[in-house]
Amino acid sequence: RLVLGIETSCDDTGAAVLDEKGAILGESLHSQKEVHLRTGGIIPTVAQQLHSENIERVVQEALERSGVDPSQLSAVATTVKPGLALSLSIGLKFSQRFVRQHNKPFIPIHHMEAHALTARMLHPIAFPFLVLLISGGHSLLAVARGVDDFLLLGYSLDESPGDILDKVARRLSLTKHPQCSTLSGGQAIELLAKSGDRMRFRFTTPMGQTHDCCFSFAGLRNQVTMMIKKKEAEEGIEQGTLLSCVNDIAAATQHTVATHLAKRTHRAILFCQANGLLPASSPTLVLSGGVASNQYIRKALTVITETTGLHLLCPPAKFCTDNGVMIAWNGVERLREGKGILPPNVDVFYEPKAPLGVDMTAEVKAAGIRLPS
């Protein structure tokens, strides 16, 4: 059984063909990251234009590399939620035309479900497991109980961790920094933080008084921006030209993001343990999303998983960011269980906003779990 996966939810046009064991027979990915780095953020109409220019070629390439003819496919899986409306619409429109033309079943995919399940393509992880997804568009904690069965323990009330790292990097004009010109905001912050003093500036860890597993990053971004402004004023320099303490600001920002993520994850683990939501033997935390490639953040999470007896699993960076492979894999998992498979002629609509699974955030909050200090 062969599945073609198609991803266009944000700024990557991706396609891949997988067999039922998860072997990648062929894949292709067109990233728009460089374009968006130049414009200082994703402009949805530009993203849409680039998806529509590239989708045909990307899908063709994935098929050609796999040596698979469309007639041999068992199904086509495509991201239909959540994401940028204009971006989602391109992948969905293409896929609906494709499945009708080749008379193939269609499997609509939830982008975050796909991120969560990718680890199972690489490792034999049984359900249930805990997952922390941290990327440019999302941050969430969930228990994966089955292919389409998730308990949502926490999500961001405002921005995502990748988003604030990108915004701080932009505010510091890090793309003009000689070492950082081609790096994403998060990568630039990680690099500069290595030679920074994280104790020189102290930012408050968000939501210290809220005993749940939700995230908030907007307030932290505000704290960091104020600090940058203050330093610029002290030195009497123009906005975005600070050089003297950029590394220290990067280090303190990264440290606060890591601490916030680690604390919420710690509480989620304690909640799961108190409610028997994870298996007694070898419970696992899967960490994924673009921000998961940050070594400092990984280390902070390792400390938490070690103290709580969980096994931390993080797919290689290539599988943590958006691609067609994870969508195809989600299709394979759904096909195996016969879940959410539609005939080619059914009209499917995209959903820019779509929470993952059953919302348990109120229960988590009500439990009011205090962390050991």
Ligand code: ATP
């Ligand atoms: P989503 O996956 O939510 O649709 P996205 O496409 O923006 O959104 P990813 O491609 O998974 O997300 O990740 C990109 C984000 O990861 C960017 O915000 C980037 O700054 C961040 N990032 C990449 N590398 C690192 C790193 N080493 N440390 C911290 N953040 C990083």
Ligand code: FE
């Ligand atoms: Fe993603």
